[in-house]
Amino acid sequence: MSTRLFKKVNQWQQKIFYWHRRSRLLLPGMCLICMQPLLGERDLCQPCKRLLPANLICCDWCAESLSSDYAKQQLRICQQCAKTPAAFDKVLAPWLYKNPFNKLVWEFKYTKNLAAGYLLVDLLFDALIEHNQTYDCLVVIPGQKKRIQQRGYHAPSWLAKHLSLLTGIPFLKNGLMRVKDIESQQDLNRKARFLNPKGAFKAMPHIAGKKVLLLDDVITTGASAHWAADELKKQGAASVDVLAAAKTAR
Ligand SMILES: [Zn+2]
Ligand SMILES: [Zn+2]
Incomplete structure:
Protein backbone atom coordinates (compact mmCIF):
# COMPACT_ATOMS: atom_id res chain seq x y z
CA MET A 1 0.00 0.00 0.00
CA LEU A 51 -9.76 -0.08 43.94
CA LEU A 52 -7.43 -0.88 41.04
CA PRO A 53 -4.06 -1.90 42.52
CA ALA A 54 -1.77 0.88 41.30
CA ASN A 55 1.93 0.15 40.96
CA LEU A 56 2.94 3.62 42.11
CA ILE A 57 6.52 3.34 43.32
CA CYS A 58 8.38 0.73 41.33
CA CYS A 59 11.72 -0.13 39.77
CA ASP A 60 12.25 1.61 36.40
CA TRP A 61 13.61 -1.58 34.89
CA CYS A 62 11.61 -4.50 36.26
CA ALA A 63 8.51 -2.66 37.59
CA GLU A 64 8.80 -4.50 40.92
CA SER A 65 7.14 -2.47 43.70
CA LEU A 66 9.58 -0.55 45.88
CA SER A 67 9.33 0.97 49.33
CA SER A 68 8.36 4.61 49.81
CA ASP A 69 12.08 5.38 50.44
CA TYR A 70 12.49 5.39 46.64
CA ALA A 71 9.64 7.88 46.07
CA LYS A 72 11.84 10.95 45.73
CA GLN A 73 14.53 9.37 43.56
CA GLN A 74 14.75 10.38 39.90
CA LEU A 75 15.94 6.95 38.80
CA ARG A 76 14.45 4.05 40.75
CA ILE A 77 16.46 0.88 40.36
CA CYS A 78 16.01 -2.14 42.63
CA GLN A 79 19.02 -4.05 43.99
CA GLN A 80 18.46 -6.92 41.58
CA CYS A 81 18.46 -4.66 38.49
CA ALA A 82 21.51 -2.77 39.71
CA LYS A 83 23.45 -6.00 39.08
CA THR A 84 21.96 -6.72 35.63
CA PRO A 85 20.90 -3.51 33.82
CA ALA A 86 17.94 -3.76 31.43
CA ALA A 87 18.40 -3.12 27.70
CA PHE A 88 15.38 -0.81 27.64
CA ASP A 89 15.25 2.67 29.15
CA LYS A 90 12.21 2.48 31.35
CA VAL A 91 9.24 0.25 32.05
CA LEU A 92 5.74 1.53 32.69
CA ALA A 93 3.46 -0.98 34.37
CA PRO A 94 0.78 1.13 36.04
CA TRP A 95 -1.09 -1.72 37.79
CA LEU A 96 -0.29 -4.87 39.69
CA TYR A 97 -1.57 -8.22 38.48
CA LYS A 98 -3.75 -8.56 41.54
CA ASN A 99 -7.44 -8.60 42.29
CA PRO A 100 -9.44 -6.97 40.70
CA PHE A 101 -7.15 -5.87 37.87
CA ASN A 102 -6.04 -9.43 37.05
CA LYS A 103 -9.68 -10.30 36.36
CA LEU A 104 -9.82 -7.69 33.59
CA VAL A 105 -6.58 -8.83 32.00
CA TRP A 106 -7.54 -12.49 32.29
CA GLU A 107 -10.98 -11.95 30.71
CA PHE A 108 -9.42 -10.09 27.83
CA LYS A 109 -6.50 -12.41 27.27
CA TYR A 110 -8.09 -15.81 27.74
CA THR A 111 -11.79 -15.32 26.92
CA LYS A 112 -11.33 -12.56 24.33
CA ASN A 113 -13.70 -10.27 26.22
CA LEU A 114 -13.25 -7.20 24.03
CA ALA A 115 -15.11 -4.91 26.46
CA ALA A 116 -12.24 -5.63 28.89
CA GLY A 117 -9.83 -5.00 26.00
CA TYR A 118 -11.31 -1.56 25.26
CA LEU A 119 -11.15 -0.71 28.96
CA LEU A 120 -7.48 -1.73 29.10
CA VAL A 121 -6.78 0.47 26.07
CA ASP A 122 -8.45 3.42 27.85
CA LEU A 123 -6.45 2.79 31.02
CA LEU A 124 -3.16 2.44 29.10
CA PHE A 125 -3.97 5.67 27.26
CA ASP A 126 -4.48 7.50 30.59
CA ALA A 127 -1.14 6.13 31.84
CA LEU A 128 0.62 7.36 28.69
CA ILE A 129 -0.89 10.83 29.00
CA GLU A 130 0.40 11.00 32.56
CA HIS A 131 3.85 9.78 31.46
CA ASN A 132 3.96 12.66 28.94
CA GLN A 133 6.58 11.32 26.50
CA THR A 134 6.49 11.20 22.71
CA TYR A 135 7.16 8.05 20.69
CA ASP A 136 7.75 7.42 16.99
CA CYS A 137 6.25 3.96 16.92
CA LEU A 138 4.55 1.18 18.83
CA VAL A 139 5.96 -2.33 18.63
CA VAL A 140 4.75 -5.47 20.41
CA ILE A 141 6.67 -8.38 21.84
CA PRO A 142 5.69 -11.01 19.28
CA GLY A 143 3.81 -14.01 20.66
CA GLN A 144 4.62 -17.68 20.33
CA LYS A 145 3.03 -19.29 17.27
CA LYS A 146 1.55 -22.20 19.22
CA ARG A 147 -0.13 -19.95 21.79
CA ILE A 148 -1.57 -17.61 19.14
CA GLN A 149 -3.04 -20.66 17.39
CA GLN A 150 -4.54 -21.92 20.68
CA ARG A 151 -6.09 -18.55 21.63
CA GLY A 152 -6.99 -17.46 18.13
CA TYR A 153 -5.40 -14.06 18.54
CA HIS A 154 -2.49 -12.15 20.05
CA ALA A 155 -3.69 -9.92 22.90
CA PRO A 156 -0.78 -7.39 22.84
CA SER A 157 -1.23 -6.82 19.08
CA TRP A 158 -4.94 -6.11 19.59
CA LEU A 159 -4.08 -3.61 22.36
CA ALA A 160 -1.36 -2.00 20.21
CA LYS A 161 -3.65 -1.60 17.22
CA HIS A 162 -6.32 0.19 19.28
CA LEU A 163 -3.85 2.19 21.35
CA SER A 164 -2.34 3.38 18.07
CA LEU A 165 -5.77 4.58 16.87
CA LEU A 166 -6.24 6.45 20.12
CA THR A 167 -2.78 8.01 20.43
CA GLY A 168 -1.83 8.38 16.75
CA ILE A 169 1.50 6.60 17.45
CA PRO A 170 1.98 4.34 14.40
CA PHE A 171 1.89 0.61 15.17
CA LEU A 172 4.75 -1.14 13.36
CA LYS A 173 3.34 -4.66 13.14
CA ASN A 174 6.54 -6.12 11.76
CA GLY A 175 8.94 -3.92 13.69
CA LEU A 176 9.97 -6.92 15.72
CA MET A 177 9.60 -10.53 14.60
CA ARG A 178 9.89 -13.76 16.53
CA VAL A 179 12.46 -16.06 15.01
CA LYS A 180 12.13 -18.91 17.50
CA ASP A 181 9.60 -20.16 20.03
CA ILE A 182 10.99 -20.72 23.48
CA GLU A 183 10.36 -23.38 26.09
CA SER A 184 8.06 -22.70 29.02
CA GLN A 185 9.66 -20.44 31.64
CA GLN A 186 7.89 -22.08 34.55
CA ASP A 187 10.37 -24.75 35.56
CA LEU A 188 13.51 -22.72 34.98
CA ASN A 189 15.66 -21.11 37.64
CA ARG A 190 16.19 -17.35 37.67
CA LYS A 191 19.27 -17.25 35.45
CA ALA A 192 17.87 -19.73 32.91
CA ARG A 193 14.61 -17.73 32.80
CA PHE A 194 16.53 -14.57 32.05
CA LEU A 195 18.54 -16.18 29.23
CA ASN A 196 15.62 -18.19 27.80
CA PRO A 197 14.32 -15.53 25.31
CA LYS A 198 17.82 -14.58 24.08
CA GLY A 199 17.96 -14.75 20.29
CA ALA A 200 14.18 -15.18 19.98
CA PHE A 201 13.58 -11.82 18.23
CA LYS A 202 14.66 -10.03 15.08
CA ALA A 203 14.14 -6.29 14.63
CA MET A 204 13.60 -4.74 11.20
CA PRO A 205 16.07 -2.11 9.91
CA HIS A 206 13.37 0.59 9.60
CA ILE A 207 13.37 0.79 13.41
CA ALA A 208 16.70 2.69 13.28
CA GLY A 209 16.63 6.13 14.89
CA LYS A 210 13.12 5.66 16.30
CA LYS A 211 11.87 6.22 19.83
CA VAL A 212 10.08 2.93 20.40
CA LEU A 213 7.26 2.11 22.78
CA LEU A 214 7.33 -1.66 23.27
CA LEU A 215 4.00 -3.06 24.38
CA ASP A 216 3.14 -6.22 26.27
CA ASP A 217 0.06 -7.14 28.29
CA VAL A 218 1.70 -8.40 31.47
CA ILE A 219 5.30 -8.13 32.60
CA THR A 220 6.63 -10.92 34.79
CA THR A 221 10.42 -11.24 34.87
CA GLY A 222 10.99 -8.68 32.10
CA ALA A 223 13.37 -11.09 30.34
CA SER A 224 11.44 -11.05 27.03
CA ALA A 225 11.26 -7.24 27.12
CA HIS A 226 14.99 -7.11 27.83
CA TRP A 227 16.00 -9.26 24.84
CA ALA A 228 13.44 -7.61 22.57
CA ALA A 229 14.82 -4.16 23.50
CA ASP A 230 18.37 -5.44 23.10
CA GLU A 231 17.55 -6.47 19.51
CA LEU A 232 15.73 -3.18 18.78
CA LYS A 233 18.74 -1.22 19.98
CA LYS A 234 21.14 -3.36 17.95
CA GLN A 235 19.11 -2.29 14.89
CA GLY A 236 19.61 1.33 15.96
CA ALA A 237 16.43 2.23 17.90
CA ALA A 238 17.08 5.59 19.60
CA SER A 239 15.28 4.56 22.79
CA VAL A 240 12.97 1.81 24.00
CA ASP A 241 10.39 2.22 26.76
CA VAL A 242 8.24 -0.74 27.75
CA LEU A 243 4.53 -0.39 28.47
CA ALA A 244 2.65 -3.24 30.13
CA ALA A 245 -0.80 -3.14 31.66
CA ALA A 246 0.18 -5.13 34.70
CA LYS A 247 3.14 -6.40 36.65
CA THR A 248 3.05 -9.78 38.36
CA ALA A 249 4.82 -10.20 41.65
CA ARG A 250 8.22 -11.85 41.31
ZN1 LIG B 1 -17.68 -1.46 39.76
ZN1 LIG C 1 14.30 -3.88 39.21
Missing part, protein backbone atom coordinates in the same frame (compact mmCIF):
# COMPACT_ATOMS: atom_id res chain seq x y z
CA SER A 2 1.34 3.47 -0.85
CA THR A 3 2.15 5.77 2.07
CA ARG A 4 -0.59 8.22 1.06
CA LEU A 5 -3.23 5.54 0.85
CA PHE A 6 -2.02 4.04 4.12
CA LYS A 7 -2.40 7.45 5.85
CA LYS A 8 -5.91 7.87 4.41
CA VAL A 9 -6.99 4.41 5.62
CA ASN A 10 -5.48 5.15 9.02
CA GLN A 11 -7.36 8.46 9.29
CA TRP A 12 -10.62 6.66 8.53
CA GLN A 13 -9.86 3.94 11.07
CA GLN A 14 -9.17 6.62 13.67
CA LYS A 15 -12.47 8.34 12.93
CA ILE A 16 -14.43 5.08 13.14
CA PHE A 17 -12.71 4.20 16.41
CA TYR A 18 -13.48 7.67 17.81
CA TRP A 19 -17.21 7.27 17.05
CA HIS A 20 -17.18 3.72 18.32
CA ARG A 21 -15.87 5.01 21.68
CA ARG A 22 -18.41 7.85 21.76
CA SER A 23 -21.30 5.48 21.02
CA ARG A 24 -20.14 3.21 23.84
CA LEU A 25 -20.52 6.14 26.24
CA LEU A 26 -24.11 6.75 25.11
CA LEU A 27 -25.26 3.17 25.56
CA PRO A 28 -26.03 1.80 29.03
CA GLY A 29 -23.05 -0.10 30.40
CA MET A 30 -22.01 -2.42 33.19
CA CYS A 31 -18.96 -2.30 35.44
CA LEU A 32 -16.81 -5.26 34.44
CA ILE A 33 -15.61 -5.70 38.02
CA CYS A 34 -18.68 -5.32 40.28
CA MET A 35 -21.25 -5.97 37.49
CA GLN A 36 -23.35 -2.95 38.53
CA PRO A 37 -25.22 -1.15 35.73
CA LEU A 38 -23.68 2.15 34.64
CA LEU A 39 -24.94 5.28 32.94
CA GLY A 40 -22.75 7.83 31.18
CA GLU A 41 -19.59 5.79 31.61
CA ARG A 42 -18.57 2.41 30.30
CA ASP A 43 -17.21 -0.73 31.83
CA LEU A 44 -15.77 0.60 35.09
CA CYS A 45 -17.50 2.40 37.96
CA GLN A 46 -15.65 5.04 39.97
CA PRO A 47 -15.47 2.99 43.24
CA CYS A 48 -13.93 0.04 41.33
CA LYS A 49 -11.54 2.39 39.52
CA ARG A 50 -10.27 3.57 42.90
